[in-house]
Amino acid sequence: MKEKIDLLGAGLIGSLLAIYLRKRGLDVSIYEKRKDWRKMDSSGEGRSINMALSFRGWKALEKAGIREKVLPYTQPMYGRRIHDEHGNTFFQPYGKDNQAIYSISRNSFNKLLLDEAEAQGARLHFEHKVEHVQVGNREVRFSLPDGSAKTVRSEVLIGSDGAYSSLRNAFQSQLRFNFKQQYISHGYKELSIPPAPNGDFAMDPNALHIWPRGKFMLIALPNLDKSFTCTLFLPFEGYKVSFENIHDDQDVDQVFKTHFNDAHALMPNLLKDFRRNPTAALINTECYPWTENNALLIGDAAHAMVPFYGQGMNCGFEDCYILDGLVEKYGTFSWDLVFEKFQKGRKPDTDAICQLAMDNFVEMSDNVADPKFLIRKKIEARLHELFPKEWVPLYSMVTFSDMKYSEAYAIGKIQEKVMDQVMRDPLITQNWDRLDYEDILHQVEVAGAV
Amino acid sequence: MKEKIDLLGAGLIGSLLAIYLRKRGLDVSIYEKRKDWRKMDSSGEGRSINMALSFRGWKALEKAGIREKVLPYTQPMYGRRIHDEHGNTFFQPYGKDNQAIYSISRNSFNKLLLDEAEAQGARLHFEHKVEHVQVGNREVRFSLPDGSAKTVRSEVLIGSDGAYSSLRNAFQSQLRFNFKQQYISHGYKELSIPPAPNGDFAMDPNALHIWPRGKFMLIALPNLDKSFTCTLFLPFEGYKVSFENIHDDQDVDQVFKTHFNDAHALMPNLLKDFRRNPTAALINTECYPWTENNALLIGDAAHAMVPFYGQGMNCGFEDCYILDGLVEKYGTFSWDLVFEKFQKGRKPDTDAICQLAMDNFVEMSDNVADPKFLIRKKIEARLHELFPKEWVPLYSMVTFSDMKYSEAYAIGKIQEKVMDQVMRDPLITQNWDRLDYEDILHQVEVAGAV
Structure with missing residues (x-):
């Protein structure tokens, strides 16, 4: 008799x-x-229609044996291509020459994974809407499309049901459940850039495009069909350029012509997209504990983050990888132990990546356009080149390694302090490639040792 | 036709x-x-069975015209009486000679207020349990004791339904509602000290008694019937003295004999109380916005705090006072405006008092027993004496004034910094009454001006 496990x-x-x-x-x-x-x-x-797979995600797919199946659906992006207000662009590599993040459509990716799950023998029950969860005995009441109800009593229950998780809602009324949901001041809207008239990509297909404008930005990720999916991030209100100040087609055109003129020329469907697609909010949630009585929260249900580090999905996949490692180690006889080990070990890391994601909006929408930031990135890249193991930039630790997020966060804070000091040199723009790089590394080592 | 307003x-x-x-x-x-x-x-x-009324609470009762009715139910406490491990006690005044906080039983206070509300013509509907709130049209579905349901559609709806507010739960699924619930590591249990055999109070009746023991503490507040209501605060787990380590009567006796021996001698019902009374958790909640569509959260429903500053009820009463002031100013025709002004103006203050309440556990359970802390308090009292307007201790700003909590918080932070510096003097124990008090005040003024 096989042990039963139910996922929401x-x-x-x-x-x-x-x-x-x-x-x-x-x-x-x-x-x-x-x-x-x-x-x-x-x-x-x-x-969000496009996701960016990075190292942690690939590692989890590999262990599940489906890396090769996913690869053909992805488009590598080796860096950011920044678009300034005059239509000039420049390229910032994400890491070393061969390091990339991989754009993939959420929809086709989900289809692929679900087909694979079904092929492996998972039973799929669609149109089952959770109405109530009794945490004490893991009894879930679903409503079905015909209006009837169905009750399932689970032996082991896992909520992989996202940022608005029903299981987490049920946990919330349990004794001593800590929970935070926080919306940021910005919302987003999906837009698109179709292939060029010649059928090819309308822009560099191997980059994540950013139009950083300080309090707002536009980004674009390439698709296999040679279109780009764009996401416009604006404050909901309180600024001149905000969703509340865009009332009609003319306002949309005005904002795009003024601030994203090169993109505007490539967006024949702008007005239609803008009208049709919803303005969505961005939430960060953190909670603890993740497990009660043989039930577990995982992925966004346990820790939904804002999208600015491109780690939401990768972090969720890493959750699965780590949980599977614990099942491997402790077996399926003591889920309580497995779930307890999982939450204890993982929570500091998801807290760290939630925070990094929150902080990274400023980097993407503002810093990347600052010449001094570019110098800073160059110094960090040089440090990484000279001391490949001793100095790994924060972005690389998060994106191109499986180092614990909490460790990356802590090292990143030390690097930041040292680099703030380095950047205080008023002649840094001229001197940056003549610095005493050994000494910079030494400062990090000293700080790390404290 | 009178305008209708419904309170939960x-x-x-x-x-x-x-x-x-x-x-x-x-x-x-x-x-x-x-x-x-x-x-x-x-x-x-x-x-919690006992509350401590302080200035803000009294002010709100006065404006409602019921100060005089409440006064006979209260017992003034002019300071803390600290009980050390050897049974010695010493007294720390809360403020000046005539300043006190007033112990009152929650139960009789609530009866009094509710009688008054009813006498004023409020309609009371008991045994109405909220099952669902539709925020969009303020439709509330109640379940009644006979199992039937009743639906009320409110014109204006106010949730004064406490830390586990149903209205707030309904708000939580509204777009962009920020919410945090956080349990602390400690729980509490109510206990009691009956009147002495001679019929009088068994201890000093004009003080809040504290047995500070670092990671845990016992407190006692006087009642009109000459008993004391005690509250034991212990960590749930992870420490030698914690709720998880108390399994039976013997463990209870052991903990009290070891750590609260003088209290133990006065607690004939200790074992019975301990068995019968629940171990309760302590929650802090913060949320925003407080209002949606002519519905408002108030009191603990908007901001539940831990009890260590004795401000939960006082803050809720001050909410009512402020809201009433806005109704006075803007009338009852534009609740949206009144509610919007209320939340905007009040939120920074309730955030501040929630934080102060959280921080004050350390002061009550640990610092008050530290000789250097007592010196510090003496210096602050002297400063207050010398400069009654320029230096008001944080506790007094919170407890004996109606200064905005957020302002008290900010000033308190500056005072803390200056006092940290003052206390660095290694001879402070000998020198404290020969300090240059003018200079200390000057430092605060300089810091405040920055």
């Missing part, structure tokens, strides 16, 4: 986790509120 | 608010999930 939510994290758990021989069911969107055009729901 | 929760805040609103001529209904406990022995529910 068939998104990216739920699907990958189902693959892992099937490989461990468990009887896996996934309950999902949406229709089976694999037969439909688009999953919609105002979620 | 007939606790201290809801009852006082109802009095205010009736005085403004509104048609007020209060919906309360509990039975009408005025006819019962005790309200129970694991809530």
Whole structure:
């Protein structure tokens, strides 16, 4: 008799986790509120359409044995291409020459993972909307499309049901559950740049494009069909350029012509996209504990972050990787132990990446356009070149390694302090490649040793 | 035709608010999930049995015209009486000679306020348990004791329904609602010290008694019947003296004999109390916005704090006072405006007092027993004596004034910095009354001016 395990939510994290758990021989069911969107055009729901896979994500896919299947769906981006207000662009590599993050469409990726989960034997139950969860006995009441109710009593229950998790809502009324949900002042809207008239990409296809404008920005990620998916981030209110101040097509045109003129020329569907696509909010959630009584929160359900470090999905996949490692080590007989080890070990890391994601908005929308920031990045790249192990830039630790997020965060804080000092040199623009790099590294080592 | 306004929760805040609103001529209904406990022995529910009224609370009661009715129910406490491990006690005044906080029983206070609200014409609906709130149209579905449901559509809805507010729960799924709930590592249990055999108070009746023991403490507040209500604060787990390590009567006796021996001698009902009374958790909640669509959160529903500054009720009463002032100013025609002004003006202050309450556990349970802390308090008292307007200790700003909490907080931070510096003098114990007090004040003024 196989042990039964139920997952709520068939998104990216739920699907990958189902693959892992099937490989461990468990009887896996996934309950999902949406229709089976694999037969439909688009999953919609105002979620971000493009994801950026990085090292942690790939590592988790590899262990699940599906790295090779995913690769053809991705488009590597080796750096940021910054667009200034005059239409000039320049390129900032993300890491070393061969290091990239990989753009992938959420929709096709989710289809692929879910197909794989199903092929591995996971049972899929669509159109099951959670109405109530009894945490004490893991009894979940679903409503079905015909209006009827269905109750499932789980032996082991995992909530991979995202930022607005039903399981977490049920946890919230448990004794001593700590929870925070925080919306940022910015919202976003998805837009698009179709292929050029010649059928090719309209811009450099191997970069994440950014139009940094201080309090707001536009970004674009390449798709396999040679289009780009764009995301416009604006404050909801309180600024001249904000969602509350855009009332009609003319306002949209005005904002794009003034601030994103080169992009505007490539966006024939701008007005239609802007009208049709919802303005979505951005939430950060943190909570603890993640487990109660053989039930567990994972991925966004446990820690939803804002998208500015491109780590939401990668972090969720790493959750699955780590959880699977614990199942490997402790077996499936003591889920309480596995879940307890998981939350204790993982929580400091997800706190760190949530914070980094929050902080990174300023870097993406403002700093990247600052000449001094570029010098700073060059110095850091040089340090990394000279001392490849001793100085790894924060972005690289997060994106191109599987170092614990909390450790990357702590090292990043020390580097930041040292670099703030280095950048105080008034002649840094002229002197940056003649610095005493050994000494800079030494300062970090001293600070790290304290 | 009078304007209708519905309140959820007939606790201290809801009852006082109802009095205010009736005085403004509104048609007020209060919906309360509990039975009408005025006819019962005790309200129970694991809530703290004693409250400490201070300046802000009195001011709000005065404006409502019920100060004189409340006064006979209170017992003034002019300071803390600290009990050390050897049974010695010493007294720390809270402020000047005539300044006190006033112990009052929650139960009789709530009865009094509710009687008054009813006498003023508020309609009371007991045993109405909120099942669902539709924020969009302020439709509240209640369940009644007979199992039936009742739906009320409010014109104006106010949630004075405490730390676990149903209205706030409904707000939580609204777009861009920020929310945090945080439990601290300590729990509490109510205990008691009955009157002495001679019928009198068993200890000094004009003090709040504290047995500070670092990671844990016991406190006691006097009652009109000459008993004391005690509250034991212990960590739930992770320490030798913690709730998880108390398994039976013997453990209880052991802890009290070892750490609270003088109190133990006065607690004949200790074991019975300990067994019977629940171990309760302590929550801090913060949220924003407080208002959506003619509905408002107030008191603990908007900002539940831990009890270590004795300000939870006082702050809630001050909420009512401020809200009433806005109604006075803007009238009852534009609740949106009134509620918006209320939340904007008040939020920084409730954030400040929530933080102060959190920080004050360390002061109560640890610092008060430190000889250097006592010197510090003496220096601050001297400063206050010399410069009664220029230097008001933080505790006094919070407790004996109606200065904005956020301002008190900011000034307190500056004072703390200056006092940290003063206390660095290694001979401070000998020199404290020969300091250059003018200079200390000057440092605060300089820091404040920066």
